[in-house]
Amino acid sequence: MNLMLVIAAREFKTLFLSPLAWTILAILQFILAFLFLTQVENFTMLQPQLATMDNAPSLTDITVTPLFGNAGIILLLVTPLLTMRLICEERRNKTLTLLLSAPLSNAEIIIGKYLGSLGLFALIVGLITLMPLSLLIGGTLDFGKLVANLLALSLLVSAFASIGLFMSCVASNPTIAAMGAFGSLFVLWILDWSAGLADKHSELLAYLSILRHFQNIQSGLINTADISYFLLFISLFLLLSIRRLDKEQL
């Protein structure tokens, strides 16, 4: 347990030793702030109409939900870049030997690495959450919905990171790991589209689509089925990563 946290802390610090994490944080924040601003503008324009409507969407519906939705899409592009080097680079630089010769189980190595990368994602999600919180200066927020959005995005990113980690275990080179992670995430994202075709409706594909579960939680419907989807997803890819590392020693 302890050693797992040692690896996690090292991984987290290492991310910030290269310009990659800083650059991604800065660009992400800039793009999302811009999108957030547009949503807030939208709200101020719509406000007179909203005042006359019954059951009108609230400030939270108009600003927070799209912000977290956009963040999900952008993180789909960014996560593979942050996870691609996790195991892959250790293997290329021959530093994996250090971890394999230390008194550590492969599960500790994988989970440690995973937790380290989650640290960065927690930071990203935290920074994104600061934006809607700034609205409190002049308005009120539906905190239930905000928490639901926060939960949805956190689960989504954790799932992204687990696939990224697995691809990094499999691939021999970080670019391939990034491409593999991006490809599989994108397929999982768009599975829902084909499920939407009226005559080819498939319950299975709809269930597998990561987008649908994300949107369910985002809308405030916190359902065990959706949460277990993400937890199963994460455990599956962590398990596969551990197996993959085991196999390397055989």
Add this chain to the structure above:
Amino acid sequence: MTTLIKAEQLTRYYGKHCAVNQLSFSLAKGQILGFLGANGAGKTTTLQMLCGNLAPTSGEIQVNGFDMLKQAKLAKRSLGYVPDTPPLYKELSVNEFLRYCAQLHGVPKADIPAAVKLAETRCGLTDVADRLIANLSKGYQQRIGIAQAIVHNPDVIILDEPTVGLDPLQIIEIRNLIRELGRNHGVIFSTHILSEVQELCTDVLIIRQGACVLNARIDALPAEKSLEAIFIELMQAGDL
């Protein structure tokens, strides 16, 4: 003498290719075992198996009485391994890196600064302790590789060609270090330099195509023959 490493009938296949074949040997405290063999004889594979980086196809390894397969964590606690390419995080400083290695090997938090300092002193790294590993020369990087393996004061130290690519002065320094380590630890190191073995080691193990062809004490070897002559004789014997 306490037996630190006991390898029995070690065999390793890569697909159909047999890299190590029924290799058995042991190492006791105070022994320095020189591990010789031509390129591709299976030296690195054997060392990787000893360190738990690679599982043997069959056979058994015991380190300090712990089985490498069944009690890997306990067995690895007593091991320090310097692979042929030293495993270094180049973006860290020497101090940071060694602290991390000590943590990974479960050195208690309070003992870490002293352990790091001792390893740095023994490997002559005190002057560069705060510099980034990426900016140091190959000789220094090799020494950090060794420091990394001794920071947790293991009983057994395994070095894979530790003197490759170093200048003559550095080679002498590393040899002195190995000799010093050999007093209180068990040391196994592989090399191509026969004079190195003759000078440093108490024991020699020669393998050819993964199988043991000589396992003897250096002082038990016939005095009239040089190790080089013996080595060449053994290598040629197989070609006929």
